[in-house]
Amino acid sequence: MIVALDAMGGDFAPVETVKGAVLALDEIKSLEIILVGDEKLIKEELKKYSYDKKRIKIEHTTEFIKMKEESSPAMAVRKKKKASMNISLELVKEGKANASVSAGNTGALMSASLLKLKRIKGVLRPAITTIMPSKRGNIVLMDVGANANCKPEYLEQFAIMGSYYAKLFLKKDNPKIGLINIGEETGKGNELAVASYELLEKNKKINFVGNIEPRDIVDTDIDVAVTDGFTGNVILKTAEGVGSFITGILKDEIKKSFMAKLGAIFLKNVFKTLKSKMDSSEYGGAIFLGVDGISIKAHGNSNSTAIKNAIKVANFFAEANFIENLKENF
Amino acid sequence: MIVALDAMGGDFAPVETVKGAVLALDEIKSLEIILVGDEKLIKEELKKYSYDKKRIKIEHTTEFIKMKEESSPAMAVRKKKKASMNISLELVKEGKANASVSAGNTGALMSASLLKLKRIKGVLRPAITTIMPSKRGNIVLMDVGANANCKPEYLEQFAIMGSYYAKLFLKKDNPKIGLINIGEETGKGNELAVASYELLEKNKKINFVGNIEPRDIVDTDIDVAVTDGFTGNVILKTAEGVGSFITGILKDEIKKSFMAKLGAIFLKNVFKTLKSKMDSSEYGGAIFLGVDGISIKAHGNSNSTAIKNAIKVANFFAEANFIENLKENF
Numbered sequence: 097m098i099v100a101l102d103a104m105g106g107d108f109a110p111v112e113t114v115k116g117a118v119l120a121l122d123e124i125k126s127l128e129i130i131l132v133g134d135e136k137l138i139k140e141e142l143k144k145y146s147y148d149k150k151r152i153k154i155e156h157t158t159e160f161i162k163m164k165e166e167s168s169p170a171m172a173v174r175k176k177k178k179a180s181m182n183i184s185l186e187l188v189k190e191g192k193a194n195a196s197v198s199a200g201n202t203g204a205l206m207s208a209s210l211l212k213l214k215r216i217k218g219v220l221r222p223a224i225t226t227i228m229p230s231k232r233g234n235i236v237l238m239d240v241g242a243n244a245n246c247k248p249e250y251l252e253q254f255a256i257m258g259s260y261y262a263k264l265f266l267k268k269d270n271p272k273i274g275l276i277n278i279g280e281e282t283g284k285g286n287e288l289a290v291a292s293y294e295l296l297e298k299n300k301k302i303n304f305v306g307n308i309e310p311r312d313i314v315d316t317d318i319d320v321a322v323t324d325g326f327t328g329n330v331i332l333k334t335a336e337g338v339g340s341f342i343t344g345i346l347k348d349e350i351k352k353s354f355m356a357k358l359g360a361i362f363l364k365n366v367f368k369t370l371k372s373k374m375d376s377s378e379y380g381g382a383i384f385l386g387v388d389g390i391s392i393k394a395h396g397n398s399n400s401t402a403i404k405n406a407i408k409v410a411n412f413f414a415e416a417n418f419i420e421n422l423k424e425n426f
Numbered sequence: 427m428i429v430a431l432d433a434m435g436g437d438f439a440p441v442e443t444v445k446g447a448v449l450a451l452d453e454i455k456s457l458e459i460i461l462v463g464d465e466k467l468i469k470e471e472l473k474k475y476s477y478d479k480k481r482i483k484i485e486h487t488t489e490f491i492k493m494k495e496e497s498s499p500a501m502a503v504r505k506k507k508k509a510s511m512n513i514s515l516e517l518v519k520e521g522k523a524n525a526s527v528s529a530g531n532t533g534a535l536m537s538a539s540l541l542k543l544k545r546i547k548g549v550l551r552p553a554i555t556t557i558m559p560s561k562r563g564n565i566v567l568m569d570v571g572a573n574a575n576c577k578p579e580y581l582e583q584f585a586i587m588g589s590y591y592a593k594l595f596l597k598k599d600n601p602k603i604g605l606i607n608i609g610e611e612t613g614k615g616n617e618l619a620v621a622s623y624e625l626l627e628k629n630k631k632i633n634f635v636g637n638i639e640p641r642d643i644v645d646t647d648i649d650v651a652v653t654d655g656f657t658g659n660v661i662l663k664t665a666e667g668v669g670s671f672i673t674g675i676l677k678d679e680i681k682k683s684f685m686a687k688l689g690a691i692f693l694k695n696v697f698k699t700l701k702s703k704m705d706s707s708e709y710g711g712a713i714f715l716g717v718d719g720i721s722i723k724a725h726g727n728s729n730s731t732a733i734k735n736a737i738k739v740a741n742f743f744a745e746a747n748f749i750e751n752l753k754e755n756f
Contacts, residue, residue: 314671341644362689
């Protein structure tokens with residue numbers, strides 16, 4: 097498979113993106129990568145490593161979307177036609193790459209993916225997925241930000257797409273679908289939740305098991321939790337905030353005393369486990385579900401390992417012929 | 427001041443509620459308490475303590491709202507006319523008590539507060555507040571569940587009520603109001619957020635400072651964050667879930683090794699600090715803003731200290747003549 101990588105996207109590009117590409121080539125022998133970005137900067141980075149030169153190409157462009165653009169992300173995507181993110185996706189559309197990976201601005205990547213790859217026919221709204229850690233395995237949460245305003249029909253489609261995604265990616269036979277709500281009982285929630293519940297319950301394509309409260313995401317047997325992009329984004333960002341609040345207090349308090357510092361040494365492995373359980377970056381980022389091509393979003397602060405994992409995810413979906421199979425549902 | 431306490435409300439009633447009442451009498455010498463509930467059970471508990479008998483009365487009733495009612499909470503409130511929660515609020519309405527406190531079912535207490543106390547004239551929708559811990563002090567989040575469906579006008583009123591509440595309770599001169607949103611920039615969010623932003627920005631009664639992302643609640647200089655009851659509840663429950671997820675992993679992992687157990691002993695004070703910073707129960711619970719009387723909700727799992735604190739909060743608002751002052755805004 098050929099993966100196009102936006103070498104200029106992310107907080108640590110191109111240093112970590114290029115390194116991540118080299119790591120991915122090491123792990124997947126059948127992989128080829130097209131690095132999209134400033135040839136001079138990319139070559140500078142590539143010099144640091146030894147790698148199979150036949151399996152890396154560079155697609156040169158000097159434009160790129162900043163992590164914080166002055167104009168809206170959607171506008172930036174349209175103005176900067178030759179941005180690395182845009183070109184990476186065009187390579188997929190033109191069949192020159194099987195998938196695209198970017199750690200760039202999320203809003204821009206969503207816009208660019210829609211603009212360049214278009215929607216799958218029959219899909220009302222593409223959605224952004226994320227993997228949330230949970231005691232009983234990981235779950236897919238979607239939409240986490242593509243559609244601030246949703247209709248019940250969108251959520252129904254999110255469930256269908258999420259179900260197929262979980263089947264393939266989390267290797268679940270008959271993925272359990274839950275609806276994010278503020279109570280477990282039928283009839284709970286706002287107008288959107290109530291109407292979505294009815295549609296989900298009637299749909300025979302999915303295994304809908306009912307409402308799920310955000311409190312229970314961390315300990316559930318549900319595989320996919322669907323919600324509108326506003327609520328999903330709120331969940332994601334609340335979880336991030338609370339996580340960093342707690343680890344921040346721990347760090348600050350440990351610094352304050354010698355005893356605590358000593359204790360922390362004994363707890364090194366515990367803290368390591370905690371970090372790895374809280375961290376979903378091993379999953380290599382999110383997929384945009386519903387666009388007609390594989391577009392993977394790596395976290396903005398991705399290091400080379402996270403980039404490598406995102407490339408592996410892209411390769412995985414390409415090998416599984418994900419888009420063609422997903423299309424059969426619509 | 428006279429505080430009516432729903433002695434039967436909460437996971438540990440009447441054991442902890444009665445004990446909490448006695449503790450409160452100890453701390454506030456001018457306080458009187460009416461314990462509402464089963465006289466026999468209450469007297470059984472009161473026997474355990476020495477207290478000023480003139481300052482405690484019992485309002486006998488055998489009915490009470492369960493923490494998990496079979497029918498909806500609103501229905502339970504209407505069916506069980508003599509429920510302790512209902513009577514506690516009636517005492518306020520009749521002027522026999524200055525405030526009511528309950529650790530009972532939140533939905534039921536909201537319904538009962540509305541039913542018994544009615545709305546303040548001019549208030550479109552009362553809201554439930556909560557105090558969220560944050561690095562830079564605590565902030566008020568509202569609505570956290572009373573109104574799943576909101577109009578921009580409701581959020582505008584939440585801001586007015588929250589502002590007055592923060593002024594009094596958090597002792598902030600000119601409380602900063604933020605709107606929960608999925609981006610900091612103007613124009614972000616769903617239809618409700620966009621329309622609410624416009625109203626909040628124009629309102630001269632409040633000090634509106636813009637959008638706040640849920641990630642930043644834990645580290646903000648905003649005093650009051652307003653949102654609809656669906657989103658607020660999602661934030662609250664996500665925070666609870668993530669908090670228990672992290673502390674659960676820590677506990678489980680520490681158990682697994684002798685070294686870690688030893689380390690945990692050295693970190694005892696750190697964990698204590700963490701717990702107290704995550705715990706907002708020292709604030710003694712939430713107020714229902716917008717109903718015509720003081721109704722305080724203590725956490726369902728309140729111990730006697732949390733009940734005592736809730737009673738202190740009730741006393742504080744009663745002494746401040748909160749309702750009459752709030753009315754001047756409408």
